[in-house]
Amino acid sequence: MMMLLVLVIGGLGLLANQYHAAEERAKLETLQTTAEHLVPDILQMRRSEKDFLLRHNPQYVEQLTARSEHIKVELQGLQRRLIEVDQDPQQLKKMASLLDHYLSHFLTLYNIDVEIGLDETLGLRGELRKSIHAVERLFERIESDSLLKELLMLRRHEKDFLLRQEMSYWKRHTVSYGLLQQKIRASAITPKQKTQLDALLGDYQSRFSKLVKAKQSYGLSQNSGIYAEMREAAHQLEDDAKSTIDRLEIYIGQRKEHIEKSSSFILATVMMAILLLELFIARRISTSTRALVKQINTIEQLNGFSARIEVTAEDELGQLARSFNQLLEHLEDANDNLQQSLEKERQASEAKDNFLASMSHELRTPLASVIGNSELLIDECEESCAEQSRIGLIRSIQRAGEHQLALVNDILDMSKIESGKLSMDEAPYDLSLLLKDLEMMFLTKADDQGIQFAVVHNSEEPYQLQGDSQRIGQILINLLGNAFKFTEQGQVTLTVWSDSKYLFCSVKDSGIGMSPETIDTLFGRFEQVDGSISRRFGGNGLGLYLSLNLAEIMGGEIDVSSNMGEGSIFQLRLPYRPTDIPVQSNPADSxxxxxxxxxxxxxxxxxxxxxxxxxxxxxxxxxxxxxxxxxxxxxxxxxxxxxxxxxxxxxxxxxxxxxxxxxxxxxxxxxxxxxxxxxxxxxxxxxxxxxxxxxxxxxxxxxxxxxxxxxxxxxxxxxxxxxxIAEPVTEPAAEPSIAVPPQAEEEVDDELMAIFIDSTTKNREKLKTALSEKAWPALRETAHTVKGSAASFGYPELSNIAEALQFALDEERMGVVPELAMDLLIEMGSVLP
Missing domain, CATH: 3.40.50.2300 (Response regulator)
Structure with a gap:
């Protein structure tokens, strides 16, 4: 008991020390994080200052004021945290005072800027502009070349002063003003005109003098006026912030090192005490434990649950032995029940296999007879020109038999999948032949239904692929069958392509589509869209369940996307496994x-x-x-x-x-x-x-x-x-000078590819402009153009991204538009040389 008490006290002491150390580390981390934000925030504030001085826009004054208030809050928070860790906050108080001085100078500068005029139509600049325009209009009426020449010299000195901010031009302006007055007095113009000129020029000179004084107060250079005082305060604030952060980093590093050393020492002390205590306890119980382990090993060697441990003590080890004996009794009973259940499962599985084997034979034999004899009857009736109604009845019998045989096959496959006995018959196969067979199989069905059907093979395989072609065909037949079943008008398309890892088969239809809720339950056993769909289109709900399981057994998967009324897309993805057996050329190709x-x-x-x-x-x-x-x-x-x-x-x-x-x-x-x-x-x-x-x-x-x-x-x-008949080629064709994707090599030459590259470059710039200006109609039009062009020139990924952007704009999903637009810009960049 005493040892346990010592262990508990040591553990509590260790926890208290760790808690205190963690708390102090958290304070230091918070202090460091806040301090690290200080300099960037000051730089952001000064960025607003420079933006205002450059553009004279009041919005930057608001930004600077808001950022200065934020920095004040940060300084106050830093002062509190320095006090918490017993550090002097005097330097931060000085920085707060400097910040106030800086802000005061900036606002004074802003007021002077407003007085001068934020643009040439406002303030003193606007007044000066109106005044000199009045003088110029009067000069135009007087039509004196000598006076006009002197006025132009006066304006030149005015422009030079405003441009170069040097007082020497103000002095020249004053001298020029005096000369102009003298020439006016000596000129032959009427007294009334002289009086008018004298008044207008006096008003102009007065306003220009005010503007010069305001500029002097503002600061004609970085080292004069209010501007120089503001810069000095800002530089002092930046220097103090950097020195404060450097000092805090040194302090925080030293303090963290001290905490780590203290914690490590206490932890080592407590662990040593615990280790000594464990050694002491281990010695006391090791003898009894070895005896118990020896008996348990004996039971293990007997390989059964019938043996029991001999209980010789009433202490904790004795209680452990009795509990172990009770566990052995429960395990013995459970093992007996498990063996009985396994035997029943084995017998049931064997009976199920025998039943399925028998049913397979009993069902397939008559169905084969029905289907075969129906085909013979149809041939005989067509040869004898029998009535079409009779042929139609026989075809109904044939279709019913084929449907029933497909249902039997699906049920048998489902049983094999669930029992884990379905195996794949993998062998090399020609993908092109498989697709041609599927195309021939469904073309007649497409003609009967009056819909379009196409098989698009985007990546011709030079070598045969490894896999179970029968099962792959079964999956595609199921997917195509569903597509035809639920498409009353429009088209069904099977598109096949591959990359270095996967083979993709996409079945797209323009049928009735599905809701998201239906998609969630689509691949369950006997699942259909709803009862009305089942009555209207038929089916048993096994096809997709079997297809998904077959795909997963082959290491693949099936994805589906659909919207009500807009058709569906089922995509089969399988591992791409080419062999070294080349595809044989088909005589039909010629x-x-x-x-x-x-x-x-x-x-x-x-x-x-x-x-x-x-x-x-x-x-x-x-x-x-x-x-x-x-x-x-x-x-x-x-x-x-x-x-x-x-x-x-x-x-x-x-x-x-x-x-x-x-x-x-x-x-x-x-x-x-x-x-x-x-x-x-x-x-x-x-x-x-x-x-x-x-x-x-x-x-x-x-x-x-x-x-x-x-x-x-x-x-x-x-x-x-x-x-x-093609003319024989006497010279080898030149290699294309522009890289052409394999999807487009048939139609695209250098000239076409160059036009495509030029168009893509222009569309990329249009995309950037539309995105920056948020011109959504222009963005959608560009995405639509890129979608069609990229698909035709063999860039499916570029076309897909453009299509996704176009659909997002059509559906007003503006949250994803910027990201899709950036993806499109990146993909277009990868296409360009």
Whole structure:
């Protein structure tokens, strides 16, 4: 008990010492922090002084006064804290007095400045200006060259004095004034004019004398007048502040060192006492403890919970032994129950696996028969030209069977995932072939639904990738299936790209969209948007649950973003794992290339306000044999289309003067029926609806995809001519002198890239100006221009940041606008050479 009491007292003493040391350290830290702010605050105050002397704006007087009051508060706080640590605050009192002197001199200087005139229309300067203008008007009426010459000399001495602040010019001015008076008296002008001149010049000289005296009081140089006294007080204040801080730093450092030494000594003393006490106690209990440990080791060697420790004492160790025996009894009972539960779980899991295996066979066999025989019946009916109603009934049976088979597969996959038995069949695969299969799979569905579907592969892979292509395809089929299911009009796009770490697959649709609350529960089992959606669109709610789990098993994830009525974007991210197996060239590629060499006949009008995009689109079309005319805005497009014949109009949506929607509306009102294909870049559904209302049935996304462009040209222009046979190249093409991103190498040459660089440089300056002036419409217009241009020239990150800035301005989320604008400026800087 005595030892315990000693331990408690020592511990309390140590805590008290540590508390006192921490409290004193906190005071010293506060003192140091406050002192460190003193010099910067004085410099800020003097900055306001210099701003006022330079610009003569009263707002800097308010700033200086406010900062001087803040410094006074700091000095008072420092005085209190110095007293708390037993230091003399006399130096700080002196600084407070110097601050008052400085402020008094500054305010006197300000009053003199106001008297002189903060600009040339105010104060003595304004009065002098009015007076001399009256003299000059009278001289103009007198028309005396000799007098005018002397007046100009007088004005010159006046200007010299005001400019150079030297009294010698005042003396010259006085002499010149006397000479002018003499010449006036000796001149041939009328007495009345002499009287008027004498009065006006006397008033002018009087006002100028007052101005000179005010300037003398103000200070004609840094070493004279009130200005010199103010500077002396300011310099003394700065010197005292620096010396005070230096003295405090020395004191604080010494005091902290003393505290640390004292605390370390007390801590070492207490720890030594505790160590000695622990050694004493350890000796007393070590014998009994060794005996207890020996028995516990014996139980451990028996590898069971049935043995018990022999209790031979009634002290604390005896109580510990009895408690240990009780623990062994509880562990023995719990272990028996656990073994029984594990056996039941094993039997249940085995029964579940047997059931699923049986159900898989029992369900798949008849479904395979239903689907296969349905396909045979459809073929036979089509060959025999049977009624379409009968073929439709058989197709219904086929679709129902396929839906049921997909549901069975999803349930079996879900069971494997939950039991941890789903394995990935990883092997090298060709990503391009996988995407082509998906494109072929969903093109028919897109045609049936009357919506657009495109697969965009932004980074062609030279090598095959490692992974389970079947499971990756399963995920993308689920995501695309959902996109088609919930998109009744508009488009669905699968975009694929990669970087050094990840493979990205983004499925974007213009469907019904989702609320944030729905997104939170989207990936649960059997989860759907709501009951009405389930009844309207169907589905079982397993697809996204399985897709997310498959992605996570492969080391990836799925992100989703959506708004009600604006469609959804699902992005699959998987580890990028290239192999050393090159991608085999596809024989179909040569056929596709011959298609890409087809040429067209017709005239196309391009309405595009961005110069580099206008030139890029023009070159693409001209390379296909099309005659191209361009317009920089909707108004020009209307003028061109109403006076010339065109087979097709490609209309950008957002343009200055008149946008694409309004231009299309005007054309239709004027009876122009030329097909209009809008050029879009993630526009909202309401904008698409506006184009549809004017009869537009096609859209082209920016950046323009050549295959998609050819599809549009095939629809609206004359039938393609025979593919042109390319001339053999006799000389190697010159390397581009400007670095071109891989996304843009097909269309962009040196000239186009130079135009893009020049445009980006100008847009960057526009962005800076709009941001500094808070000109939000100009900022949005520049962001929109950069978004389209960057996407077309192969800079997706730049385009994405510009798009984010444009959307933030559209939604009036002004809090994030400055940060996004700075991000855009930085990204534009990285693009420039």
């Amino acid at each position: 056929q596709a290339e011959s298609v890409l060499q087809q040429r067209y006949s017709g005239e196309v009008l391009i309405a595009e306000d961005t110069p580099e995009l206008q030139l890029l689109e023009r070159r693409i079309l001209e390379s296909m044999g099309v005659v191209v005319t361009t317009a920089e805005n909707g108004q020009e497009a209307v003028a061109q289309a109403t006076t010339n014949h065109f087979d097709l109009i490609l209309m950008d949506m957002q343009m200055p003067v008149m946008d694409g929607i309004e231009a299309t509306r005007v054309l239709r009102q004027q009876g122009v029926t030329t097909p209009v294909v809008p050029l879009t870049a993630n526009v909202m559904q309401k904008h698409r609806d506006a184009f549809v209302a004017e009869g537009c049935k096609e859209f082209l996304a920016k950046p323009i995809d050549r295959q998609e462009l050819r599809r549009v040209l095939n629809r609206f222009l004359a039938q393609p001519q025979e593919p042109r």
